[in-house]
Amino acid sequence: MVKDDMVMRQPLTAAIIGTGFGGIGMAIKLRQAGITDFVMLEKSDRIGGTWRDNTYPGAACDVPSPLYSFSFEQDFDWPRFYSGQSDIHRYQQHCVDKYGLTPHVRFHSEVRRADFDGQRGLWRIETSQGEVVLARALITATGQLNRPAYPKIQGLEKFRGKIFHSSRWDHGHDLSGRRVGVIGTGASAIQFLAPVAEQAGQVTLFQRTAPYVLPKPDRKITAFEHWLHRKAPPLRKLVRGTVYSIFETLGVGLLKFRPVLAPLKSAWSAHLRLTIKDPALRAKLTPDYPIGCKRILFDNTYYRALARPNVEVETGRIKEVGEDGVVTEDGVKHEIDTLILGTGFAASGFLAPMEIHGRDGRELSAAWRDGAEAYLGVTVSGFPNLFMLYGPNTNLGHNSIVYMLESQIQYVKEAIVGLRAAPGTSFDVKADVQNGFNASLQRALRNTVWAEGCKSWYFDKGKNVNNWGGFTFTYRRLTRRFDLASYQTLGSGAVASVEADARDHSTQPLESAVA
Numbered sequence: 108m109v110k111d112d113m114v115m116r117q118p119l120t121a122a123i124i125g126t127g128f129g130g131i132g133m134a135i136k137l138r139q140a141g142i143t144d145f146v147m148l149e150k151s152d153r154i155g156g157t158w159r160d161n162t163y164p165g166a167a168c169d170v171p172s173p174l175y176s177f178s179f180e181q182d183f184d185w186p187r188f189y190s191g192q193s194d195i196h197r198y199q200q201h202c203v204d205k206y207g208l209t210p211h212v213r214f215h216s217e218v219r220r221a222d223f224d225g226q227r228g229l230w231r232i233e234t235s236q237g238e239v240v241l242a243r244a245l246i247t248a249t250g251q252l253n254r255p256a257y258p259k260i261q262g263l264e265k266f267r268g269k270i271f272h273s274s275r276w277d278h279g280h281d282l283s284g285r286r287v288g289v290i291g292t293g294a295s296a297i298q299f300l301a302p303v304a305e306q307a308g309q310v311t312l313f314q315r316t317a318p319y320v321l322p323k324p325d326r327k328i329t330a331f332e333h334w335l336h337r338k339a340p341p342l343r344k345l346v347r348g349t350v351y352s353i354f355e356t357l358g359v360g361l362l363k364f365r366p367v368l369a370p371l372k373s374a375w376s377a378h379l380r381l382t383i384k385d386p387a388l389r390a391k392l393t394p395d396y397p398i399g400c401k402r403i404l405f406d407n408t409y410y411r412a413l414a415r416p417n418v419e420v421e422t423g424r425i426k427e428v429g430e431d432g433v434v435t436e437d438g439v440k441h442e443i444d445t446l447i448l449g450t451g452f453a454a455s456g457f458l459a460p461m462e463i464h465g466r467d468g469r470e471l472s473a474a475w476r477d478g479a480e481a482y483l484g485v486t487v488s489g490f491p492n493l494f495m496l497y498g499p500n501t502n503l504g505h506n507s508i509v510y511m512l513e514s515q516i517q518y519v520k521e522a523i524v525g526l527r528a529a530p531g532t533s534f535d536v537k538a539d540v541q542n543g544f545n546a547s548l549q550r551a552l553r554n555t556v557w558a559e560g561c562k563s564w565y566f567d568k569g570k571n572v573n574n575w576g577g578f579t580f581t582y583r584r585l586t587r588r589f590d591l592a593s594y595q596t597l598g599s600g601a602v603a604s605v606e607a608d609a610r611d612h613s614t615q616p617l618e619s620a621v622a
């Protein structure tokens with residue numbers, strides 16, 4: 108129930124949902140464009156998104172830091188080429204502090220529902236605190252991987268030991284000497300398996316599908332390198348550009364020309380041979396689908412951990428979970444004290460569980476009945492002034508999501524500047540533009556390696572709803588300018604006076620804008 112005194116009467120230019128890389132980057136670029144009347148709504152008590160939530164042991168990024176960081180904020184003392192979770196989170200906090208974003212953030216403010224008021228051209232956004240925020244633009248920066256996916260396994264609720272998901276790690280739970288069961292072999296599980304195996308008495312890894320795991324060329328970044336990069340910033344650009352080009356080449360293999368992936372398959376095969384001596388275990392760890400169909404993983408610890416005497420790889424399907432263990436379909440009961448779910452995320456739900464209502468009360472979940480889609484992954488017809496960062500079909504299998512976010516941020520920033528220049532108007536992407544874009548995108552996706560028959564989290568209702576089907580530089584070109592011609596312009600100055608008021612208050616601290 109929303110109380111009247113919780114309604115923020117002064118409409119803002121924008122409300123951003125989320126304070127991960129997307130939200131932070133968007134806020135920085137709005138401020139740099141002179142737009143300060145916006146709020147960042149954060150459900151948690153700290154900034155950071157996925158890099159705040161995923162604190163499991165070994166959590167790290169498999170994209171090198173010079174590329175997995177903002178192009179405009181490169182001067183950072185990364186200790187390693189591939190950074191761990193705590194350093195990435197420290198980088199995010201550094202950006203928030205340096206660009207003065209904290210006054211914009213409202214913590215403990217989970218968005219429950221947002222309604223587009225066509226009369227006034229405003230989004231009415233309700234938070235878990237019972238607050239209502241009015242804003243011309245609603246920018247979602249909630250990521251694709253923020254809601255844990257809990258497996259539908261019979262009896263899971265009966266388990267009497269400790270159970271948690273990898274993104275909700277229980278650091279107070281001591282694994283020493285315990286019999287630990289791990290379900291899942293994705294990017295998260297392969298990172299935490301080794302630290303868990305070092306601590307636990309016994310580990311049983313329940314593998315449904317074997318991943319391709321390649322060595323990760325990680326190393327320390329020396330003090331000399333940091334000094335050199337500060338003295339000669341173009342060198343930094345060179346490193347970033349080189350890393351970008353190498354990763355983009357991988358895209359050629361995933362998207363169009365499979366032979367490009369052959370050297371990666373050889374590197375995987377050598378990695379497996381060198382680390383796993385037991386032929387039976389090697390056979391278990393050999394994937395039965397083309398490399399790249401599921402995400403290619405990079406890690407130096409996983410296979411070595413699987414070769415430890417206290418680790419067992421169980422490939423039998425899980426039949427059920429009981430009070431004290433996991434039963435596989437062959438009837439064997441594996442006694443377990445702690446069950447860790449590395450089972451991934453509900454990635455196809457995008458903005459769920461938020462209820463988003465666009466023009467004439469239309470629900471986003473209804474518009475996405477056949478699977479999520481958007482124009483450029485950013486806008487959806489019937490939902491004016493709703494802009495998504497890392498929305499449908501903007502995930503990658505080969506490059507940095509931060510690069511994609513920067514493309515989207517540029518596009519959305521231009522849209523917001525356009526909105527401010529035209530008080531009272533709203534931009535609604537034309538349905539035929541959205542349909543044409545998605546028809547051609549889905550055609551392109553049919554030729555990618557992701558369509559070659561494996562099961563991955565990229566698909567929903569038979570459609571690839573998560574991945575971008577082209578090169579990242581193509582996406583950058585498409586999003587370089589806000590293409591107003593693709594949009595229907597709604598409204599006629601009905602909110603002109605409101606807009607003028609909002610501008611008057613734009614330099615005031617947020618709190619004073621609350622009625």
Ligand code: NAP
Nearest residue numbers: 167168169258291292293294295296315316402449450451
């Ligand atoms: P994921 O890739 O979706 O992996 C989930 C795992 O759980 C899969 O191995 C899956 O098996 C298994 N699983 C799910 N339900 C199961 C069931 N009922 N029974 C048995 N096994 C089950 O999830 P994730 O590892 O958390 O990674 C998700 C994404 O996060 C990655 O693809 C990546 O984009 C991102 N990530 C990135 C990094 C990084 O370094 N940048 C690190 C971690 C995560 P199947 O394969 O058979 O479905």
